[in-house]
Amino acid sequence: MTICESLYTQYDTRYVIDERTIMSVRHALLALLDEGPKYGLQLREEFESSTGEVWPLNVGQVYTTLSRLERDGLVECENAVDDDRQRDYRITDQGRIELSDWLRTPPDFSLPPRDELVIKVLVATRMSGVNVHEIIQVHRRAMVELMQQWTRLKEDESELDLGFALAVDAELFRLDSVVRWLDVADGRLKRASLESKDKSIPTMPKYRRRVGL
């Protein structure tokens, strides 16, 4: 098992299995076709190098996405042959409009995600015999270890591909925000337990109402 697999399955926050990212692959392919007609294999290569190979894509995924784009009228095929590899794709006018709209549409961050880590910490606060601070530290360390690996990837600045650097930064900021949340949660829980030694710690129902756990 790779590190990637073991750490990500723990938290299930990996970009590539996120539905929004599937949409992003669609639009990334549209953007590449906006430069001119291309074959599937070429699209895959250019997609990977433009994301600094942070998001590998298999060729089946490319063809599946292309056939959906074709179905939706966003791309068309020059030469309708059976062999996928022989097909030359080009973007339609509708595809250009779709791409332009997508670029300017903010991602939907309005609904709090059902974050597995938040739930774990909330559950830990409820369980007697579990030290929530220890649970928080387990996750803090896991996050920092993951960040160390990402940071190592941008260590050699002279060989740093721009697209790759941007993608790694995004990943680091995302993990960093998790660490900050853990730090704040840690402090908040410490204060709460000092203030009300015998009152119970924050309960879940309130949160449940708001977030719909």
Added chain:
Amino acid sequence: MSVLELLKVGKSYGEGASEVHALSDVDLSVDRGALVAVMGPSGSGKSTLLTIAGSLEEPTSGDVVVGGNSLLTMSRDDRARLRRRSIGYVFQDFNLLAGLTAVENVSLPLELDGISQKAAHGAGMTALEELGLLDRANRYPDELSGGERQRVAIARAVVGEHQLLLADEPSGALDSVNGEGVMRMILAACHRGVAAVVVTHDAQLASWADRVVFLRDGRVADQTMAPPSPESLLDPAAPTDLEH
């Protein structure tokens, strides 16, 4: 080889009911060329750890060994010499002397150590050059940007034969881009063999370190494992299932 070793270091302030245990039983070892980050909430003892490691303060219990020399058994004068000769500090507020130029700030510790002005100046210029600051050498601190002042402070900390670099929130008021620059400079010093301890609350800065130590209530609560090779993050065999 271990450049810095803290052995069961404890530090308390005050007495009786008002006694504060800032550090308890802290063990820490930093090898030549290693970069260790110390994280922890405010008041967890990070600054205390750094000042004791740099012999600016004495521990209440335990010992500190720098370059193989126990501070406990060293005379005051020897400690002062060790501080000047082997240890460099970077503080959050940079601590540059306003009346001295960049290069004078950097070479001052060497001059204080009895090195000739000419040799000290040469070493100062070399340190500035390594940090891309050669053209700023004759400017005064108030003629430098925040990022440049911080680089001068780092140059001063790594000048000459310094083998240990101690930095307390070294990217203090700098933005993320400059913060990354600071860590790259510290890392470059480590690649030249310097051992460094960096205190920070910023996980992105800490993640440049080989090892991250977490302090809590004056104790080492946890530390990261040696990270495996980063290539595994980009392993094409990793799950990238986009089908649904």
